[in-house]
Amino acid sequence: MSTTARLLPGVPVAEEILAQVAEGVAQLRAAGVTPTLATVLVGDDEASAGYIRIKQRRAAELGFASPHVRLAASVSQADVHAVLADFNSDPGVHGVLVQHPIPGGLDYDRALQTLAPDLDVDGMHPVNMGRLALGLPGPLPCTPAAIEALLAYHGVPVAGREVVILGRGATLGRPLAMLLAQKRSTANAAVTVVHTGVADWPRYTRRAEILVAAAGVPGIVRPEHVRPGAVVVGGGARYAGRRLLPDVDESCARVAGAITPRVGGVGPVTVAMLFRNALRAARSAAGQVLRQGGGAEALPR
Numbered sequence: 001m002s003t004t005a006r007l008l009p010g011v012p013v014a015e016e017i018l019a020q021v022a023e024g025v026a027q028l029r030a031a032g033v034t035p036t037l038a039t040v041l042v043g044d045d046e047a048s049a050g051y052i053r054i055k056q057r058r059a060a061e062l063g064f065a066s067p068h069v070r071l072a073a074s075v076s077q078a079d080v081h082a083v084l085a086d087f088n089s090d091p092g093v094h095g096v097l098v099q100h101p102i103p104g105g106l107d108y109d110r111a112l113q114t115l116a117p118d119l120d121v122d123g124m125h126p127v128n129m130g131r132l133a134l135g136l137p138g139p140l141p142c143t144p145a146a147i148e149a150l151l152a153y154h155g156v157p158v159a160g161r162e163v164v165i166l167g168r169g170a171t172l173g174r175p176l177a178m179l180l181a182q183k184r185s186t187a188n189a190a191v192t193v194v195h196t197g198v199a200d201w202p203r204y205t206r207r208a209e210i211l212v213a214a215a216g217v218p219g220i221v222r223p224e225h226v227r228p229g230a231v232v233v234g235g236g237a238r239y240a241g242r243r244l245l246p247d248v249d250e251s252c253a254r255v256a257g258a259i260t261p262r263v264g265g266v267g268p269v270t271v272a273m274l275f276r277n278a279l280r281a282a283r284s285a286a287g288q289v290l291r292q293g294g295g296a297e298a299l300p301r
């Protein structure tokens with residue numbers, strides 16, 4: 001298949017963000033603060049254990065301390081809450097990442113609600129969703145923030161343009177709609193969200209200048225759903241074993257003007273956003289401590 005669309009890779013975007021994070025971490029360390037991102041893994045799922053290992057390796061490379069708690073799949077909901085309560089009350093911990101999903105009998109959302117919102121590096125805590133809705137500062141949900149950053153990095157104008165998002169899930173479609181409608185130069189779009197309640201959703205996607213697939217249904221976006229020359233962002237995907245099955249069919253590259261690659265698109269930027277949230281949490285917590293001690297001028301902005 002011949003590709004005509006310009007590719008919008010995520011790897012250089014992630015590298016740029018991670019370089020800024022590494023610099024920020026080094027500045028905090030020089031001011032006597034060790035940025036600390038704790039990780040929690042519940043159960044024995046190999047894929048989840050692998051994801052946590054990758055994030056811990058990256059945390060170490062960036063200069064974060066990263067205490068890790070691994071809980072057996074047999075633990076109770078209260079056990080998970082107790083671990084998070086310990087982190088909540090530890091002033092040396094700036095961010096906490098609970099690897100998703102957690103085993104079937106446990107409720108991830110309920111656990112997340114017991115975490116202090118400022119420690120939530122995924123930006124998914126209800127308080128942080130509320131901050132996003134109100135335009136207040138706080139950790140942003142990683143995948144939506146990644147998509148905004150990816151478009152900005154590649155010089156894709158968003159302000160004033162018609163963005164259509166296929167999917168209204170809590171991780172991606174819904175927070176992305178809020179983010180891209182905000183009054184900011186890299187957002188400020190006319191945003192439409194379509195879902196299973198809109199039977200004729202292609203009517204909307206075909207007029208989109210920027211189309212974001214956020215459904216988690218492999219191959220759901222096909223060339224006939226894309227306006228010629230549009231920018232297509234693949235956010236949704238599903239895994240079959242280790243194989244990634246994206247929402248956007250590769251043949252869309254024949255119609256789109258620009259498109260994220262099948263692999264190495266939004267994913268790497270999402271991970272970078274996690275560390276950006278962790279750095280911001282560490283800066284903010286350290287700022288409070290140093291201000292109390294009169295040393296805030298040593299902190300980077």
Ligand SMILES: NC(=O)c1ccc[n+]([C@@H]2O[C@H](COP(=O)([O-])OP(=O)(O)OC[C@H]3O[C@@H](n4cnc5c(N)ncnc54)[C@H](OP(=O)(O)O)[C@@H]3O)[C@@H](O)[C@H]2O)c1
Nearest residue numbers: 143167168169170171172195196214215216236237267270
């Ligand atoms: N790239 C990354 O780093 C990254 C990170 C996080 C998540 N994701 C991916 O993002 C995707 C979305 O996640 P999520 O948790 O936000 O979503 P979700 O809760 O799974 O919701 C999916 C959304 O897609 C809509 N949808 C599903 N099938 C559809 C169809 N046939 N026609 C029209 N709409 C349809 C659903 O509509 P209804 O609301 O009507 O059911 C729903 O709004 C997932 O694939 C996830 O893996 C990617």
